[in-house]
Amino acid sequence: MLPVEDIYQSLLTTIKNNPMALLQAPPGAGKSTWLPLTLMREGHFKHIVMLEPRRLAARNIAQYLASQQNEKVGESVGLRIRGESKVSPATRLEIVTEGMLTRMLQNDPELSGVDLLIFDEFHERSIAADTALAFALETQAALRDDLTILLMSATLDGERYSEFFDCPIISSEGRSYPIDEVYIPLKDESRWLDDIPAIIKQALNEQAGSALVFLPGQREILRVQQALSDLADQCEVFTLFGEQNKAEQQAAIAPATKGKRKVVLTTNVAETSLTIEGIRIVIDSGKRRAASFNLKTGVTELITQNISRSSAVQRAGRAGRIEPGVVYRLGSKQTFERRNNHDAPDILTSDISQLLLEAKQWGASLEELSLLDVPSKQQIKQATALLKMLEAIDENDKLTPLGSQMLSFGADIRLSHMLIKAQKLQVTMPGIYELAAYLIALLESRITMPADLNLALHSQHTKPHPVFKQQLNYWLSRLQLKAAFELKTQYLALLVAFAFPDRLAKKRGNGYLLANGAGADLSEEFWHNDDYIAIASMGGHKGSRVFAGVAFVPSELEDELGHLFTSQTRCEYDEKTGRFIHQDEVKLGAITVSSQPSKQPLDKAQRTQAWLNLFSKHGFQLFNEQTDNEQLLTRMSLASTLLPESFPTINRDELRAHSQWLAPYLSDIKNLEQLKKFNYGEALKNCFDWQQQSALNELLPLRLTVPSGSNVRITYQLDGPAKLSVRMQEVYGMTSTPLLAQGKLPLLMELLSPAKRPLQLTQDLANFWQTSYRDVQKEMKGRYPKHFWPDNPATSQATNKVKSKM
Structure with a gap:
């Protein structure tokens, strides 16, 4: 009997009488399989949609549940994942991935016919899951008071979630089978991967059954696989990760051949909602590959980091699904207990441009959505700037028709923008659409490639890597295109610019300046002579290392990406020469494409802006010492800090960053000596209104x-x-x-x-x-x-x- 069966009646009563509930149940309790199937069979809900965060888990759960019905997937049990949709009028239980649920809600905010939404493994807290839940809660509140929402996980931060959503928790106590824990202390943390093969062999010698080994990514999996070539004949080694084809994944999941033992080397794709028969040993490296977003460069880099205790519990649970098991943990017990309770949610560590665009399509601001964690102002600022470069929102931050089209495309919004643009240009630029399909296949396959994208694409066109070929076939089929006889790589820079407009770059010293204002460094194998490059892949230390790109000339982009180019007159005071620089410039984001002496005379407004720029650079040190004014600034800063309900925010950094308060007082200042002697007290005082000035003199x-x-x-x-x-x-x-x-x-x-x-x-x-x-x-x-x-x-x-x- 599965643990979830013990609390089934209590859970059923709860979800029948509450719009939302949390189910906390251990791995192997039956919450992902027995529970939804029983709710469907007993007819408590007309149509159930269950969200699974991973495609592999979604596909296997759908196949398992369909087999329990003696049916094929697509009859009473359906499946919707990227590139695969199997549903029919008979479907009453759908297993979907996160992006699919968001699309369902955007296309039909009422979720017509659906009366139960289940968010499985909610602890993973992907941005897509947070987005879909926020939309579902709005649907429930405004349109569908008969819609029930159930959050499920083995490791929910239950009390926090229950308080935030104001809903009850139902807990299923105890595992199906006990799991012993073995800790393997490390002699050298930096060489942890070298210890894994020996630990696997130790576990196989000490225990019966098959083993599941958690590693951060494919690179580590392949290295460990090579080190296990000397295992006994009865031990078969399999690999399991998200980018594999279905046949390889199913071979890894299938029960071991009679008389054989399996060793499955996997990423955290097998951490949740997946049962591999015969697995009673888990070897946990305690590592995972996680997305780390660099706000400055706009690059999401995959880094290796330690997992949280809740993730470790999930992984260990794979060993106790069928029978009692054991987990071997890399590192001491003391190290394990010092880990964070939960992994940081993606919404705080990732690029939120897709979330921001989804919210605009939904018709809500991020502040209006019920988000457990709210992105920072810097994340929102960065995402807004990118969406403007991608033409998804206009200068007033409103959603554009192109932005809506990008969302409905069902791909990463950068790549969607590239494909939509390429499709429109196919008539005037024959072959650009096919080239776009090849470029997406190259980027999504994540294979090792030359730094020059031209070389990389020609290499794959001539002798394709199996993973690249798999991705290419998917995109050619989806876009209804045929394989290209010849790649029109003369359009490559334009395609990269469509997808990565913020990564157009101009040579600066030994590196490059990006259009978004960040700097980029060259990897050793990269070229060093091109004035301009369009960067398709970058990351490494601080997200600033260029891995792959293509040279371009700015004039090649102006016709199709004119919105990225701006003409302006720049006026700055040159401290070295003591003169004003007055230039007419063409800018590509932060990059200066061309600059020449301005033909227009220098006016007061331009000169004032030059003084403001100088103040932004030096701050109050620009002025001669003014004790009374320095005390005024201190008093105003204290007032805004101590009495924020009565005074606006005033401090040196804020005044320096937003210097327009000085502008009305600088128009008649003609040289630096005058500026240094300027008495800024009156300007400073006027940052407060008359009532606030009076209150300041009374309170401080x-x-x-x-x-x-x-x-x-x-x-x-x-x-x-x-x-x-x-x-x-x-x-x-x-x-x-x-x-x-x-x-x-x-x-x-x-x-x-x-x-x-x-x-x-x-x-x-x-x-x-x-x-x-x-x-x-x-x-x-x-x-x-x-x-x-x-x-x-x-x-x-x-x-x-x-x-x-x-």
């Missing part, structure tokens, strides 16, 4: 009137208390330390002698009068006998005179 005054009648200056600092230096006799009669910013900023009182030398520092004047003052009084009476040193200073009259003149 520049001066404080003390009981003697003197108006004493307060010195403010960004870190630490404000300071008031005043002679002690002038604050007699003051019973407590004055409050600043409604008591949110402490005031440090420096009490001085008649000769203005420090006597005492205190933030609690009342306590000082009652305690330490007695010692000060004794000493001061002897040193300054003509001055007034009362026994009760808190009630005495303040003075700024000597005793004889009182």
Whole structure:
């Protein structure tokens, strides 16, 4: 009996009475197979759609469930994944991948006929799953109050999710079978891969059954496979990863031949929702290949990193699906316990341009969607800039018809843009559409290739790699094209520019400047002489290493990518020569394509902008020392920090980055000497309105009137208390330390002698009068006998005179 059967009635009652619920059940509990099949068979829902994050798992679950019905996939159990759709009018349970569910929602926001949505393995938290769930929740709230949503995982961050979605949790306790844990400490972390073959052999010697070995990627899989060539004849080694063809994947998943043992080397494609018969040993490297997005370069790089504890639990669970098992973990138990509980969600570490475009198509802003984690402002800014370069949104950030078409294409939006453009140009540029198919096949196959894309494509055209051939056949079939007799590579730079407009680059020193403003470095095998290159593949350290590209001339792109080119007049002050540079320029993003002296006279607006650019470069150090204005800036910064509900954000970095507040005051400044002497106080003050200026003077005054009648200056600092230096006799009669910013900023009182030398520092004047003052009084009476040193200073009259003149 499967564990999920024990809680089935409770779960059924919960999802019948709640719009949403969470199911937390261990690997092998039956949540991905027995549960949806039973819900379908018992007719509790008319049409169920279950999302699986991985194509391999989706296909195998659909085949397994169909076999339980004695049917083929496409009858009562259907399947929708990229390039494969098997559904019919008889389908009542569909297994779909994440992108497919998003397309279903975009095409039919009501999800007509569907009354249960299941998100399996939700802990993986891909952007596509987060997107589909956010849309489904809006559908449920606005259009379909009869739609039920069920989130499922073995390792959900249950309490957080339950609180965020305001829904109940149902938990299934215990595994189907127990799993023993063996930890293998590492002598050298940097050489962890070298230890894997020996651990596999150790596990096979110590345990019965077949083994599943988790490795980060294909490179590590192939290396370990070679190291296992000396295994006993009864041990067969298989590989399993996402880019394999179906036949190879099915061979890896199939039960071992009678009398044989299997060793399956896999990526985390086998981490969830997949059962391989006979597996009772898991060897876990504790590593995975994860996408790491570089905001500066706009490049997503696959890096090897340690998995979280929840992922490790998922992997170990593969060993206990059929019988008791054992997991061998690379590293000590102490190292394992120091890992993060959960992997960081993709939405915080990835390019969100597709999500942003999906939201615009949906008709909502990211802020309006129910997202468990919200992307940063920098992610949104970067994605918005890219979508404009891809013509998916206009200058007003509105979705364009081309943007909608790119989404409906069902591919990466960069590649969709390239294909749509290439198809339109096929009439005037024969062969460009076929070339686009070859280029996509090359990029998606991820095979090793020469740095020059021309050479790489011609090499694959002549002698194709099996993975490239598989990808090419898929795209030729999908685009209804025939294999090209000759590749029209003269259009290659234009195609790369369609897909990667932000990676058009101009030579700069030993590297290149990208159109998005980032820098790029050349790999050792790359050419060094082309002035301009269109980069199709880059990554490496900081995402800035060029791996593959093609040379181009900017004029070749202007007809088809005119929106990337802008004409402008640049005016800057050259500090070396002490003169203004006034140039007419053509820009390709951040790249200057051409520049010549401007034919127009220098006007005040251009000169003002030059001064603003200079201020943005140097900040307030540009001006001569201005103590009063520096104190004003400090007071305004403190006000915005301590009382944000009453004052706008003001600080040096913000004012430097957004310098337009200075513009109205700089139009008559003609040289650098004038600029340095400029009194910026009035401009600074006007960053607050009249009411805020009045409130500033009240809450954080520049001066404080003390009981003697003197108006004493307060010195403010960004870190630490404000300071008031005043002679002690002038604050007699003051019973407590004055409050600043409604008591949110402490005031440090420096009490001085008649000769203005420090006597005492205190933030609690009342306590000082009652305690330490007695010692000060004794000493001061002897040193300054003509001055007034009362026994009760808190009630005495303040003075700024000597005793004889009182």
